[in-house]
């Protein structure tokens with residue numbers, strides 16, 4: 001099964017557009033785990049166990065593991081997700097981008113070491129830096145397009161004078177990802193929930209690509225506007241929330257609290273895609 005089929009299956013089985021981001025910060029862990037980087041696996045596994053029937057995907061951010069020398073805990077966590085939630089695809093948020101020979105190593109890291117189903121990539125260095133990931137035919141490669149942070153506008157909103165129609169950089173990328181670059185149908189795009197108008201524009205330019213949409217929850221993106229801008233029958237959207245779910249409680253009930261927030265967010269997203277009939 002390829003990445004898009006996995007997304008479709010999880011979306012339907014869990015009736016969900018919600019992705020839970022796994023960004024473990026030991027300083028925010030509950031009780032006696034607080035500050036203990038040795039508990040990263042335990043913390044994330046508890047979140048996975050509490051939300052695995054509520055999500056379309058999980059998204060571990062590699063920096064939160066690497067910063068604590070916890071790569072082996074990330075390997076353990078990936079194996080845990082495959083074991084307890086084999087129907088939920090895992091997107092490794094690594095935002096890699098480098099020349100082809102180095103990209104081959106990053107692809108190996110994401111898909112062979114960590115067994116991720118998809119990885120996030122920076123397209124800044126061009127197509128030859130993306131191509132090595134496409135040699136893994138069932139895996140997804142999700143390109144940063146219109147990111148959720150305010151500084152995303154510095155580059156992504158600039159117009160390209162030399163391209164016909166003078167599109168903005170993010171528009172040009174969305175068009176390339178939908179067409180010339182998408183050799184085997186493996187590409188997706190990252191678009192921030194903080195910019196619903198741009199989600200709509202990307203959906204217009206890239207109607208069949210999955211969109212990974214971070215920025216609801218802690219960054220204040222509007223869940224309803226996000227779904228209305230991006231959701232449709234032609235391709236899945238993956239609406240990601242990390243801190244709002246992970247740190248819903250700083251007490252021993254953290255996993256139950258994470259489940260509650262995940263349920264609420266899933267319901268909010270679902271309501272927006274299924275407007276009640278008059």
Ligand SMILES: O=c1ccn([C@@H]2O[C@H](COP(=O)(O)O)[C@@H](O)[C@H]2O)c(=O)[nH]1
Pocket residue numbers: 021023061093146147148149190191192214215216217218219240241242243244
């Ligand atoms: O445009 C982007 C791309 C990636 N991210 C990542 O998503 C999560 C967001 O965390 P929250 O706690 O839900 O704000 C984090 O891992 C970012 O690195 C993003 O925010 N925006």
